[in-house]
Amino acid sequence: MKSTFNLILLLIVPVLWNCMFIQWCINTRDDAPLSQVQIPESTIAFLDSLGSRLMGDDDHLILRWVDSLDVDSWNNRNDYGQDSLYVYEADSLFIIYSDRDDKELMEKVRQYACNAVRPLEQLMGHYVYPSELNGRKLPLYLCSDTDNYQKVCCELAGDDDYSKTWGLCIYSYSGVDVQTRGITLNYGSMRKLSMSPEVDLNATIWHEMNHYVYFQSIDLSTELWMHTWLYEGLAEYFSSQIKKQTTALSSQEKSAADRNHLNSSFTPFMFNYSGGEIFYDYLEEAYGKDGVSRFVQGIYDKPVPEVLKMFDSDVSLAERGWRNYIKENYI
Numbered sequence: 001m002k003s004t005f006n007l008i009l010l011l012i013v014p015v016l017w018n019c020m021f022i023q024w025c026i027n028t029r030d031d032a033p034l035s036q037v038q039i040p041e042s043t044i045a046f047l048d049s050l051g052s053r054l055m056g057d058d059d060h061l062i063l064r065w066v067d068s069l070d071v072d073s074w075n076n077r078n079d080y081g082q083d084s085l086y087v088y089e090a091d092s093l094f095i096i097y098s099d100r101d102d103k104e105l106m107e108k109v110r111q112y113a114c115n116a117v118r119p120l121e122q123l124m125g126h127y128v129y130p131s132e133l134n135g136r137k138l139p140l141y142l143c144s145d146t147d148n149y150q151k152v153c154c155e156l157a158g159d160d161d162y163s164k165t166w167g168l169c170i171y172s173y174s175g176v177d178v179q180t181r182g183i184t185l186n187y188g189s190m191r192k193l194s195m196s197p198e199v200d201l202n203a204t205i206w207h208e209m210n211h212y213v214y215f216q217s218i219d220l221s222t223e224l225w226m227h228t229w230l231y232e233g234l235a236e237y238f239s240s241q242i243k244k245q246t247t248a249l250s251s252q253e254k255s256a257a258d259r260n261h262l263n264s265s266f267t268p269f270m271f272n273y274s275g276g277e278i279f280y281d282y283l284e285e286a287y288g289k290d291g292v293s294r295f296v297q298g299i300y301d302k303p304v305p306e307v308l309k310m311f312d313s314d315v316s317l318a319e320r321g322w323r324n325y326i327k328e329n330y331i
């Protein structure tokens with residue numbers, strides 16, 4: 001009798017469990033995926049705003065939501081550039097796609113990118129190698145023609161006007177994984193507008209690669225400070241090893257220094273670049289290069305106020321230090 005009861009129980013429990021599971025699936029079919037639910041609202045709002053923002057003239061980053069990042073999406077063989085552009089693949093880290101069959105220029109771009117790896121490891125605490133991204137190499141899209149640049153950006157990031165930008169770092173975001181689709185480079189525009197286009201090409205690659213490491217490293221499931229100055233300033237601070245943009249400040253930037261606060265993004269928008277870079281200059285003066293690196297590694301998974309505690313500081317103290325640094329060096 002007992003064994004019959006056990007047998008019935010054995011048959012009924014899985015059926016019941018299945019019924020409950022199916023009912024749960026029906027009830028929750030319109031809910032956001034669980035992985036997405038765990039992401040703080042503030043982070044989701046920030047990521048949404050990235051997807052729709054096009055403001056800087058020199059560069060910006062674009063993050064696109066996707067439903068999922070399946071195995072095939074990581075494979076470079078499926079990159080847009082494979083069928084549409086010239087492909088140059090000479091190492092294990094990068095793939096260069098170009099609108100011109102110019103091996104010399106493509107090799108130069110590869111060198112600029114390779115040279116950034118060690119300095120990125122020093123500042124960011126690590127570099128993001130393909131082995132951490134399902135084998136995906138970082139694609140660099142080099143466009144010597146502005147119309148081609150516009151076309152490539154639309155293919156990777158969706159239709160918009162990208163012609164005024166010099167570089168973009170474009171990501172797909174599934175709620176679980178971040179995948180860098182590629183860095184685009186508007187070399188046609190640099191040649192038209194810059195006195196030293198190759199230096200600007202190099203600096204733009206370093207700036208965008210800094211975004212690559214930062215956005216592949218942050219823990220989006222935690223509550224982070226996502227203010228624009230924090231990552232644009234960091235990218236500028238890093239690329240200033242190639243070309244320093246903040247040798248002087250305009251009168252507009254000088255007045256911006258007085259009214260902006262660290263606990264929000266800066267206005268005007270371009271002050272996020274210069275004011276942000278100067279914040280890292282200030283950190284370096286106060287705590288050394290090693291201190292800047294510790295700060296950066298802290299903001300991967302902690303909000304800035306918490307990271308500043310490691311330096312026996314807080315937001316108002318850091319803000320005072322940053323403002324004084326600007327007064328002493330720029331005003």
Ligand SMILES: [Zn+2]
Nearest residue numbers: 059060232235
């Ligand atoms: Zn940027």
